[in-house]
Amino acid sequence: MSSFWNSCLSQFEQELPLQQFNTWIRPLRLEGEDDINNGLRLIAPNGFILKWVKERYLSRIEDLGRAYFDAPVSIALTLGSSKPAAPPRPPARPAAPAPAADPSPPVPPPALRASSNPYEKTRLINSFTFDNLVVGKANDLARAAAMQVAQNPGGAYNPLFIYGGAGLGKTHLIHAIGNAILAQQPDKVVRYVHAEDYYSDVVRAYQQKSFDVFKRYYRSLDVLLVDDVQFFNGKNRTQEEFFYAFNALIEARKQIVISCDTYPKDISGLEDRLITRFDWGLTVQIEPPETEMRVAILKKKAEAEGVALSDEVAFVIAKHLRSNVRELEGALKKVLAYSSFHGREIELDLAKEALKDVIGAVNRQITVENIQKTVADYYKIKVADLFSPKRTRAIARPRQVAMWLAKDLTAHSYPMIGDAFGGRDHTTVLHAVRTIDSLRTKDNELNHDLHVLLQVLKG
Numbered sequence: 001m002s003s004f005w006n007s008c009l010s011q012f013e014q015e016l017p018l019q020q021f022n023t024w025i026r027p028l029r030l031e032g033e034d035d036i037n038n039g040l041r042l043i044a045p046n047g048f049i050l051k052w053v054k055e056r057y058l059s060r061i062e063d064l065g066r067a068y069f070d071a072p073v074s075i076a077l078t079l080g081s082s083k084p085a086a087p088p089r090p091p092a093r094p095a096a097p098a099p100a101a102d103p104s105p106p107v108p109p110p111a112l113r114a115s116s117n118p119y120e121k122t123r124l125i126n127s128f129t130f131d132n133l134v135v136g137k138a139n140d141l142a143r144a145a146a147m148q149v150a151q152n153p154g155g156a157y158n159p160l161f162i163y164g165g166a167g168l169g170k171t172h173l174i175h176a177i178g179n180a181i182l183a184q185q186p187d188k189v190v191r192y193v194h195a196e197d198y199y200s201d202v203v204r205a206y207q208q209k210s211f212d213v214f215k216r217y218y219r220s221l222d223v224l225l226v227d228d229v230q231f232f233n234g235k236n237r238t239q240e241e242f243f244y245a246f247n248a249l250i251e252a253r254k255q256i257v258i259s260c261d262t263y264p265k266d267i268s269g270l271e272d273r274l275i276t277r278f279d280w281g282l283t284v285q286i287e288p289p290e291t292e293m294r295v296a297i298l299k300k301k302a303e304a305e306g307v308a309l310s311d312e313v314a315f316v317i318a319k320h321l322r323s324n325v326r327e328l329e330g331a332l333k334k335v336l337a338y339s340s341f342h343g344r345e346i347e348l349d350l351a352k353e354a355l356k357d358v359i360g361a362v363n364r365q366i367t368v369e370n371i372q373k374t375v376a377d378y379y380k381i382k383v384a385d386l387f388s389p390k391r392t393r394a395i396a397r398p399r400q401v402a403m404w405l406a407k408d409l410t411a412h413s414y415p416m417i418g419d420a421f422g423g424r425d426h427t428t429v430l431h432a433v434r435t436i437d438s439l440r441t442k443d444n445e446l447n448h449d450l451h452v453l454l455q456v457l458k459g
Ligand SMILES: Nc1ncnc2c1ncn2[C@@H]1O[C@H](COP(=O)(O)OP(=O)(O)OP(=O)(O)O)[C@@H](O)[C@H]1O
Pocket: 132, 133, 134, 135, 139, 164, 165, 166, 167, 168, 169, 170, 171, 172, 173, 228, 261, 297, 325, 326, 329
């Protein structure tokens, strides 16, 4: 087994960046007899490494074992306290002492629960990472700021305040910060807390008279990630506690990241002194994603489910669900479920059937503006290009397509359509309609584009 493990080590050394190899693989220790029948027994020095290796690398070790021995090898990964082979890394900060005995509480307050597993303490969702966050105009600033904070916690922007509407990826982003910090510096004490849970912690501390423990815990953190801070609305004691924790952490150059559904000054029911402080560092917004980004998000989410989603299907879904990524994900799940339930390929008609309700709920009125926007999105050009005098093919053809669709789907006359396209003459529209009518019988690609656009516009 030791020779297998040595070969595993050199394989990982080649496959992983050095930092990751040193952080996750090198600290593992081989234990037990050198006998294949016992399988491979590995000891991880702490719960965090144990969990990370289990999630990320265990299946790779199994593959390497299968290739090395020509047979499956059992691999046991456990937590060990005996001397590690590599020099021990600085211990994680000791957990806060448990609160005074109380026979009544059903569950100990999460923040105060002593746990040997620092990951559990962090409350981080490890699938929310920078890697699987799709970037676009809507979030590039917020993401760049978040990455800076992750690289230099306490030293970049403090606090980092991220705001935006529901379901736009704020929670994802703040977890990504926490996960990235821990991946680089596993000894950092990172804690994600939803504002409602922070409030519950305050209430419990109050009931159990354990404010000292509560305060000590929150002030001992290196990184505090507070989600949906608008929930502090009207909760005075919570705001007061948070105010002191905030001051203590900032003074100690510990990182605070806050998410909220609005800009600090617009948060209702919040003390001015907190609002002012929220603006001390950097405030960044996440906006609703534009169509292209929604398409990219859908494709990425589908890929994570092992499904290759075609551009057309992604476009149809993205076109109908505009405001919110969570809804977008819901629609994708519906389409995937519908396809596996009916045992059918995921193509345009299936997606439309699966999303009948959603699509039906969207306003079906077709306007020239709507057509222009949809065509511009589809061909990845600007709406303004459709009005412009530009005659390059990349612009002229989509413009003709848009005119053709306007004639087909609205009751507008040729002159009205000409007007809507930057004051063009009605003969230009007539020419466009005839050109597209004749081309679509010979040009499969164009015909396909028209098919998709008609489906999208008609719902
Ligand atoms: N840019 C993106 N790339 C990939 N996934 C995204 C992106 N934006 C949002 N999501 C996904 O959308 C879902 C909703 O995002 P999230 O929970 O982070 O939103 P939120 O802004 O915190 O919403 P709320 O204010 O309701 O809490 C998550 O599953 C998240 O992974």
